[in-house]
Amino acid sequence: xxxxxIDGHAGSGKSVLAKGIAERLKFRVLxxxxxxxxxxxxxxxxxxxxxxxxKINEFIKDIKISVEFINDEQHVFVNGKDYTPHLRExxxxxxxxxxxxxxxxxxxVVDLQRDFAKNNNCVMEGRDxxxxxxxxxxxxxxxxxxxxxxxxxRYLEMKDKDNVTFEQILKDIKERDYRDEHRxxxxxxxxxxSVILDNGDLTVEGxxxxxxxxxxxxxxxx
Ligand code: DC
Numbered sequence: 001x002x003x004x005x006i007d008g009h010a011g012s013g014k015s016v017l018a019k020g021i022a023e024r025l026k027f028r029v030l031x032x033x034x035x036x037x038x039x040x041x042x043x044x045x046x047x048x049x050x051x052x053x054x055k056i057n058e059f060i061k062d063i064k065i066s067v068e069f070i071n072d073e074q075h076v077f078v079n080g081k082d083y084t085p086h087l088r089e090x091x092x093x094x095x096x097x098x099x100x101x102x103x104x105x106x107x108x109v110v111d112l113q114r115d116f117a118k119n120n121n122c123v124m125e126g127r128d129x130x131x132x133x134x135x136x137x138x139x140x141x142x143x144x145x146x147x148x149x150x151x152x153x154r155y156l157e158m159k160d161k162d163n164v165t166f167e168q169i170l171k172d173i174k175e176r177d178y179r180d181e182h183r184x185x186x187x188x189x190x191x192x193x194s195v196i197l198d199n200g201d202l203t204v205e206g207x208x209x210x211x212x213x214x215x216x217x218x219x220x221x222x
Contacts (some may be wrong), residue, residue, distance in 0.1 A: 002027070002121045003136075004215060005129035006142030007188065010176040011150035013199060013207065017127040017143060020208035025123075029075055029115050030067070032126035032133075033096070034087050035109045038065060038076030040096040041083035056102045065112055097176075101185050127142070128186035130194050139218045140148075141211055142190035144199035147173050 004021060008014050015031055022029040042063065048055045067079045073082045086092060099105055113133045117124060124133070130140035151170035158164050180188040190196060195214050200206040216222045 001118065003117045003134050004123040004139040004141070005032050005134050005191075005194075006123060006125040006128050006136040006141045006143055007127055007131070007194070008125075009145075009150065009188070009189070010175075010180065011173055012143045013153075013204065014125040014143055015206055015212060017125040017141075017199075017207055019202065021211055023080060023121045024208065024212060025121070025215070028069070028116075028120040028125045029074070030120075030122055032109070032111065032113060032124060034074060034076050034084075035065060035067070035112065036096040036100045037087040037092050038078050038083045039063070039105060039109065040088045040092045040099055042078035042081070043099055044091070044095060051098045051102075053102065054096065056099060056105055059107050060108055063108060065108060067112070068097045069117070071109075082199055097179070101183050103128070103185050112164055119192075127180055129186045130188060130191035132186050135191070139215050140191050140194040140197045142194040143207075143212060144196065144198055147177060149200040 004018075005028070005060075006014050006018055011102050018029045018031070021027065025195065043051075043059055046059060048059060053078070062079070064079055068075050071076070073084075075082050076087065077083070111126060111132050113129075116122060117134050117137075124137075130137060130142070147170060151166060151173050154173070155164065155166045159167070197207070197210060201208075202210065
């Protein structure tokens with residue numbers, strides 16, 4: 001199987017890039033943030049207050065996570081329940097970032113990811129795909145852009161819907177970068193053999209073109 005691993009900073013456009021590559025190559029995409037979000041939904045529903053090692057141990061004892069593709073959309077199931085409609089809730093964004101540093105929970109998610117990569121030509125995107133989940137992936141891309149560029153993109157997307165300022169978004173992005181890069185477990189760092197792709201001055205299509213070039217070169221297709 002051919003595996004393309006994409007890691008990168010918050011707001012760098014990993015999901016859009018993964019989807020674009022997968023469409024062109026006819027690969028499957030696995031959005032791994034959605035798996036942590038699914039876990040967070042089940043954790044919330046099980047009624048735990050706060051997050052600590054004992055609560056996470058208790059929670060994951062009988063947890064089974066799976067994905068299914070329904071009309072080409074990734075659905076996340078935890079213990080048979082489809083949590084997909086809730087994955088993007090703000091509360092879930094925060095809770096997923098609180099539970100994702102726990103190694104015992106990550107192990108369950110990583111097992112699913114590795115199994116998926118073994119059975120599918122796929123593009124997998126997240127934070128630790130090249131460094132930890134799929135160290136043998138044939139193609140590894142680390143996607144980034146300056147915090148200012150990423151904040152501006154997000155600001156232009158959100159300014160008509162939410163009462164947000166560019167400064168607030170920039171501050172949030174810098175804080176998330178710091179947390180992602182400095183956590184003890186699976187921190188966000190490029191793998192030694194990742195190709196760094198800075199898309200600060202590229203369009204979405206331009207970024208996909210560049211990634212396809214990298215993939216073709218790695219696979220010896222050029
Ligand atoms: O990419 P996202 O915002 O949907 O991810 C949700 C949370 O899951 C985020 O706080 C980081 C975490 N995550 C992770 O720890 N490892 C991954 N491979 C993907 C996401």
